Amino acid sequence: xxxxxxxPWSPQHDxxxxxxxxxxIAVELFxxxxxxxxxxxxxxxxxxxxxxxxxxxxxxxxxAARTPQVSSYYFEAPAMEIAPTDSGSPNNxxxxxxxxxxxxxxGPPSLGxxxxxxxxxxxxxxxxxxxxxxxxxxxxxxEDRLFYVLQPxxxxxxxxxxxxxxxxxxYQFEGIAFLYPRHAAVLxxxxxxxxxxxxxxxxxxxxxAGELRRVLLICPKPLxxxxxxxxxxxxPEIPLTTVEGDQTRRRWQWNQADAVVTxxxxxxxxxxxxxxxxxxxxxxxxxxxxxQRIKNAGGTTSQAVCGIRRRRSWALTGTPVENSAxxxxxxxxxxxxxxxxxxxxxxxxxxxxxxxxxxxxxxTVLEDLPPKMxxxxxxxxxxxxxxxxxxxxxxxxxRLSEMGDSISVQHVFQLVLRLKQICNFDPATxxxxxxxxxxxxxxxxxxxxxxxIVFSQWVETLTRLAKRLKRFGPLEYHGRIPSSRRDGVIEQxxxxxxxxxILMSYGAGGVGLNLQFSEYVFLFDRWWNxxxxxxxxxxxxxxxxxxxxxxxxxxxxxxxxxRINQILEEKRELFDTIFANxxxxxxxxxxxxxxxxxxxxxxxxxxxxxxxx
Amino acid sequence: MSEVRDKSGAxxxxxxxxECATRGLFGGYLVLNAAGRPIQFHCTAxxxxxxxxxxxxxxxxxxxxxxxxxxxTLVSQAKDNPTLLCTDCEEMFSLAPHVKQxxxxxxxxxxxxxxxxxxxxxxxxxxxxxxAAPSAMFTAGAHRVALAAEYSGxxxxxxxxxxxxxxxxxxxxxxxxxxxxxxxxGGAR
Numbered sequence: 001x002x003x004x005x006x007x008p009w010s011p012q013h014d015x016x017x018x019x020x021x022x023x024x025i026a027v028e029l030f031x032x033x034x035x036x037x038x039x040x041x042x043x044x045x046x047x048x049x050x051x052x053x054x055x056x057x058x059x060x061x062x063x064a065a066r067t068p069q070v071s072s073y074y075f076e077a078p079a080m081e082i083a084p085t086d087s088g089s090p091n092n093x094x095x096x097x098x099x100x101x102x103x104x105x106x107g108p109p110s111l112g113x114x115x116x117x118x119x120x121x122x123x124x125x126x127x128x129x130x131x132x133x134x135x136x137x138x139x140x141x142x143e144d145r146l147f148y149v150l151q152p153x154x155x156x157x158x159x160x161x162x163x164x165x166x167x168x169x170x171y172q173f174e175g176i177a178f179l180y181p182r183h184a185a186v187l188x189x190x191x192x193x194x195x196x197x198x199x200x201x202x203x204x205x206x207x208x209a210g211e212l213r214r215v216l217l218i219c220p221k222p223l224x225x226x227x228x229x230x231x232x233x234x235x236p237e238i239p240l241t242t243v244e245g246d247q248t249r250r251r252w253q254w255n256q257a258d259a260v261v262t263x264x265x266x267x268x269x270x271x272x273x274x275x276x277x278x279x280x281x282x283x284x285x286x287x288x289x290x291x292q293r294i295k296n297a298g299g300t301t302s303q304a305v306c307g308i309r310r311r312r313s314w315a316l317t318g319t320p321v322e323n324s325a326x327x328x329x330x331x332x333x334x335x336x337x338x339x340x341x342x343x344x345x346x347x348x349x350x351x352x353x354x355x356x357x358x359x360x361x362x363x364t365v366l367e368d369l370p371p372k373m374x375x376x377x378x379x380x381x382x383x384x385x386x387x388x389x390x391x392x393x394x395x396x397x398x399r400l401s402e403m404g405d406s407i408s409v410q411h412v413f414q415l416v417l418r419l420k421q422i423c424n425f426d427p428a429t430x431x432x433x434x435x436x437x438x439x440x441x442x443x444x445x446x447x448x449x450x451x452x453i454v455f456s457q458w459v460e461t462l463t464r465l466a467k468r469l470k471r472f473g474p475l476e477y478h479g480r481i482p483s484s485r486r487d488g489v490i491e492q493x494x495x496x497x498x499x500x501x502i503l504m505s506y507g508a509g510g511v512g513l514n515l516q517f518s519e520y521v522f523l524f525d526r527w528w529n530x531x532x533x534x535x536x537x538x539x540x541x542x543x544x545x546x547x548x549x550x551x552x553x554x555x556x557x558x559x560x561x562x563r564i565n566q567i568l569e570e571k572r573e574l575f576d577t578i579f580a581n582x583x584x585x586x587x588x589x590x591x592x593x594x595x596x597x598x599x600x601x602x603x604x605x606x607x608x609x610x611x612x613x
Numbered sequence: 614m615s616e617v618r619d620k621s622g623a624x625x626x627x628x629x630x631x632e633c634a635t636r637g638l639f640g641g642y643l644v645l646n647a648a649g650r651p652i653q654f655h656c657t658a659x660x661x662x663x664x665x666x667x668x669x670x671x672x673x674x675x676x677x678x679x680x681x682x683x684x685x686t687l688v689s690q691a692k693d694n695p696t697l698l699c700t701d702c703e704e705m706f707s708l709a710p711h712v713k714q715x716x717x718x719x720x721x722x723x724x725x726x727x728x729x730x731x732x733x734x735x736x737x738x739x740x741x742x743x744x745a746a747p748s749a750m751f752t753a754g755a756h757r758v759a760l761a762a763e764y765s766g767x768x769x770x771x772x773x774x775x776x777x778x779x780x781x782x783x784x785x786x787x788x789x790x791x792x793x794x795x796x797x798x799g800g801a802r
Contacts, residue, residue: 061665068640068657068683070690071798075651130786132793142798149794150643150651152786157649159781209650 073143075150076210130155131173133180137355148181157205165233168197171365176202178358183312184336186291188359188579191318191531192538196230199287199316204235207260212284212312214259218305219289221265227289228263243268247275254279266293266301273304282309288334291315292322295330297342306334319531320357321575323592325349328578332356346577359579362538371548372541378557379433385426389559393419397600407602409593416560416599423556424461424525434524434554435468441552442472445520446500451493452520454503455536457527462503465524473498478505490515506532509539516545523553526561528591530568563599567591625778627787628687628700628708628716630679631795637661639799640683641791644695649782655687656795680707688712697774699758701788706761715767717775719784720750720757755780 130153135145151157154173158164168176175198179185189195206212219227224242231240243253243264250268253259254275269276286308288294294302313335321327328349329340339352362369381389396415400407425432438454445452456462459478466474475493477486486508493502494517502515506527518540527533533553541549555561568591597603624647631639637659644653660683662674670677684705688694698708698716709716750759751768753775760767775784 061669063666063669067686068660070655070657070686072690073654074692075653130789132790135797145797146654146794147651149797150654150790152649152790156781156783156786161648161779 073146075147131170131177133177136182138184139181151180154180154205158201162204162208164201168201169194169365171360172198172201175358175360176205179314180205182314182356184339184356185313186315186317186320186331186335186353186357188317188320188357190359190361193360193362193365195316195318196227196289197234199289199314200231200234203261203285203287204238206285207238214281214283215261215285215287216283216308216310217261217263217287217289218266218269219263220293221267223289224263224265231261243272247272251275255281257281266305269308270301270304273307276304276308282311284310285312285314286310287314287316289316291317291331291334292319292327294334295322295327297330297333302330302333306337320359321571321578323571325574325578328353346574350578353578357579369541370545372537373548373550375550375552377437377552377554379437379554381423381433381556381559382426382431384429385422385431385433386558388426388428389419389422389556392422393560393600397602400600400602409596412596412600412602416564416596419560420525421458421461423559423561424456424458425464433556435465437554438465438522438524439469441520441522442469442501446472449497450500450520451518452501452522453509453515453518453536453540454501454522454524455506455509455533456503456524457506458525459505461524462505465503469501469503472500475499475502476504477502478508481508504536504539506536509536513539514542515539516542519545519547519549521549521551523551526553526555526565528564530572560599564591567595567599624695625784625787626688626691626695626698626714627791628684628698628702628705629788629791630683630702630705631792633659633799636799638678638683639795640679640687641795642684642687642691643787643791643794644691644693645787647778649787651790653691653693654791654794655690656791656798657683657686659799675704676707679704680709681711684708685711697771699784699787701785709761709764715760715764715771717771718759719788720759754778755782756784758784 132153133148133151135148139145139148154176158168172194175187175189175195179187179198179202187195187198189198203212203215207215217227228240228242231238239260241253241256241259241262243250243262245253250272253262254272256262264272286305288305294305296302315331315335317331320331325344325346326342329342329344332340332353336356339356340349344352363372380386393415396418400411400415403411421427424434442452454462454465456465459480462476462478466476473496475489477489481489489502490513493499493515502509502518516539521537521540523533523536527536537549537551541551555565625645627641627643627645629641631641633639638657638661639659640657642653642655643651646652660678662670662678667674679702684700685708688698688708688711694712694714696714698712698714699719700708700716701719703718706716706718750757751772752758753768753772754777756775756778758771758775760771778784
């Protein structure tokens, strides 16, 4: 078949030529002599192959996370928030305390507003200084613990509507944070660190937070006006009721349902024990100032105070331990009954009260205070002085022994005073080992242009010293110096470069003077009570002092002075064991009558009561 | 969410996440009244992403965990919610689509920033991976805050709320409370 290009093919054309092929595979047979019937076709075997693919393994990763478990805590809104109003009912500290505004008799009393004139402190510079309230150990329930953890920092609470007249020290914020959550607390700061301010501010915060509604403050009678004044200063909006007057008036005052802060003295509480019980009212807080007043747990004052119904119990004292650890046991009968028991070892007491007691000293908290170096100078009396001393002691003890039951603490006391005077100056010869030491010490002080204060309990000693220390330009400041001249004495001591020493009695110079320009203090003889000595030392060792203050305490060895010192040291050791504050001193820790008799191995007469000297 | 301050006293909510190296992420939500006192506190059990989540969520894992899983759960759990939700975690911006209140990032204190810089920590989130880019910091009253960029329209609302606060109200401070409360609660569990 042929085609011309462009010519369409038609079936009418010639039959195409077909070429056929025989697909038979030609097999050439070789003459093998075998029959053709034996010819076999080649056998082909087929082997099936499985081409079906297997499904790959799948790993599923769970990505959808479950909703996390949530713990929720709800807190009651404070009942008494400060509401700015323009009417005022500040406390006035009088017996007829203003009746707080109350919506009804059973409802929470409302707090008056702050005075619009109250200065507000700017805490912005201290925004980073935050004092947080930590829950005490005895709060177990998590919700209660979180309530305190989640409270705002004290600085922010006190920098807003609740203003303060003065900027507190950081340790005072810490004291407030300590008191705030505690139902059982002892604030035992050293005298002068502001326990009153810390307590008032905490009460104020708790009142405004609605955690307190009725507060009872019990203090010694002479301190009532002080507390009124301090409340007016630190919490002017809190109404005060001071219990006083005749019984009818007091009954009415104890029955006041809407009294916010009630102030009463110990004597009245003791006298009105029955009246208080009759009211059937409970206080949210009972706070004791100078709580060592109830150290005797069996005393009537302690029983009257401990019988008052209350939720919180706070004690304020600078002297939680005066004579023995049992003093603290007495205080804790009020603060947390049963926590301590008489006769407990000091270490166990320390462990038990550690979360309930806060004790700070000036040395540890006042950063601006310069260091204070205490130097105990042990002196041996001169031979003649010691002979005089020995004779006086021997004769005195014999005399006391012969007095039998008629002996009193005054008799013993007279002997002690006599012996201490001999330790200062030998009345027979005028010799004084202490004076020799003092002269040597003052030589160096005068050469370096410094100034020193010398304390003694006797004016006679001071006048004798003045005569013997002429070259140091001595000035005298004691009971025989008229009041009108005293300021001039201080000014001369401050300004006269030739005046290197001022001779002071503990009584006249112990309080209220600022002599921080003196770098040396000498305790020519020791007072009975470390608190009085500390007050004396504080004349020089105070904020603003130019440098370190060196305190020399003169002590005549093998004399009554050494024995007294030993007793005071033992008390100091006991104090340190309980309060773990090695830089501390036991305030007001005087000698008891028993200890005074013990100085001469004399037995305490049966009729004598155990009162502190 | 409606204004609930008058009814419950709730004024501000504070949301944060505390990271514990061993246990995971703890969420905390603190609701305060106008005086700064606590009204409610909610905290989560620790949340720990598994390895697969870490790989597959990639850069979006933190915003997912902080905002959607922890933040949303906490806010949903609360009885009453305030008008503003404050946070110190930028990742918490991912909560914003799930709640009606503005989610406000509080500027960290200068001291904290300095500390973080000193430790070499990078607080900045790369814009390419950030789920919700923050708008620029702005001042509302006495406070420096930021909103997620897509919610910048809430700025006037936020400013109005924060201006009502006292000038000394430290908006960064409540987060410290939450961390301490989480530590307290974590120790108790």
